[in-house]
Amino acid sequence: MSITDSRPGDGVRERILRAAASALRSHERAGMAEIATAAGVGRATLYRHFASREDLLVELGRFSAAECVRALEAARLDAVPVPEAVARANRAVLSVGRAYWVVSVHAPDLWPEERAVGDRLDLLARRGQEDGVLRRDIPADHLGALHGSLIVGALTYEPLIALGVEEAADTITKLYLSGAAA
């Protein structure tokens, strides 16, 4: 995004991946030309960094998941009680998630790296159950998966994410923990 971003090498690859995420979000049929344009880059440059379209997609999966995991690591979930950890996880994923959500939705099997994120939500649910703060009548991995789908929902539903990360995260934290009942 910044002006110096077009310096040789390292910055370009990342910019391409971010642009690809954005382009694929609008439609998965986006081709290399479309991605190149979105990245403000020549089409040939795509092939200098990625062997093929398929390869670019795989790398995008790795990149997005890694970014998401990094955010979750930084949130230090295991340093706080589960309810607070849920809130932190939601903020963390929503803040980096616009790039990420593509991964979780479009090709669930193509990107095993995505599991790294889901696993962390599962783990959180499991700890919650062990600590007695989360219900035990739903398996932890189901809780984790549905927690994930709330996050995706927040990212997908424009009017919600438009309120900003804090608001949106707060909404799904409340809903996930306490439910919709009055």
Add this chain to the structure above:
Amino acid sequence: MSITDSRPGDGVRERILRAAASALRSHERAGMAEIATAAGVGRATLYRHFASREDLLVELGRFSAAECVRALEAARLDAVPVPEAVARANRAVLSVGRAYWVVSVHAPDLWPEERAVGDRLDLLARRGQEDGVLRRDIPADHLGALHGSLIVGALTYEPLIALGVEEAADTITKLYLSGAAA
């Protein structure tokens, strides 16, 4: 699915649409050849029923949403109190939803028909708030949207939907209404 399904005319179109939903679920780039194969049908037959790929997609949107709306109508949501209506809605959508969820995810703007389903969830949330059984600190349409994303989550997460419609619907009903807290 049944053997007599290959009788002339009416059955084929529906089978194509179901196959298209299934094919597009794995990847939106699925072409006409792929859809035809999934439907167990010649590629030419696709063009006998739909003018173009674009047209097929539009019809798929209409078809899926209509099927979903039909199920919701049949559930008579407004004849019962909101918590029971939520349970019914979940069962209704999950039972027809495997075809439907593609619509909601892949091209939110391409298929305005999808709104017909979302609107019903919004309406349900609004009634819940008016009746005092649903929380008012989250706008009704946000509740509706997140309710929808829980449904999509249930459809997407294999281990959950594999338990069957009743189980899966029950899980998201509990989670949506009461939350994950113990």
Add this chain to the structure above:
DNA sequence: TCACGGCGAGACACGTTTGTCTCACCTAAG
């Protein structure tokens, strides 16, 4: 028996996409 309608298979032309390659450009380092 025959015609008919819907079908599968496959050939076809056309446009688009992919992946490769070359060339000229610009910038930073020497």
Add this chain to the structure above:
DNA sequence: CTTAGGTGAGACAAACGTGTCTCGCCGTGA
């Protein structure tokens, strides 16, 4: 100034997807 590395632009062949058309097949109803 000169070189080297990364780039944008564009030419290019091959592969792929689309939409049309024709053929031969098979079941239904006359």
